[in-house]
Amino acid sequence: MATLFTRIINGEIPAEIVYQDEHCVAFKDINPQAPVHILIVTRQEIPGLADLPEDGDHKFLLNAAKKIAEQMGLAGGYRLVINQGLDAGQTVDHLHVHLLGGRPMNWPPG
Ligand code: 5GP
Secondary structure (H helix, E strand, O other), X not given: OOOHHHHHXXXXXXXXXXXXXXXXXXXXXXXXXXXXXXXXXXXXXXXXXXXXXXXXXXHHHHHHHHHHHHHOOOOOOEEEEOOOHHXXXXXXXXXXXXXXXXXXXXXXXX
C-alpha cells in the first residue's frame, strides 16, 4: 500500500507543493512548527534513514533543501531535521527532511 506521502506525490491527497524534481517533492507541512515548514520527500518509498539503499533519491535531498531554502528567502538561516524511529518522533515511514525557518530556533532541540 502506498504511503501517505506517495499519495500526496500522486495527487490523491491535496498538499501545497512548493518544489519538485525527478527525485524529490516538497510541500508545506499540515501542522507547521515554524513560519516556514516544508517536507522534502523522496519519490522513492524509503521507510527512513535506517533503511537507506546504497543508491537512490535520498542522495538529492540536501540539494533540494538548499534550493527550496533559497526559493523561500531564508537568507537568515534555517534548520533541516530528519526524525528516525520512535524516539525521534517519526510518524510517517517515508523518508523526508523537515525544512524549518522564518524564526530563531533553540539549540539543543527539546
Ligand atoms: P515525522 O513526524 O514523520 O518526522 O513527520 C511527519 C510530518 O508529516 C509531520 O510534521 C506532520 O505534520 C506531517 N503530515 C502528516 N500528515 C500530513 C498530511 O496529510 N499533509 C501534510 N502536508 N503533512 C502531513
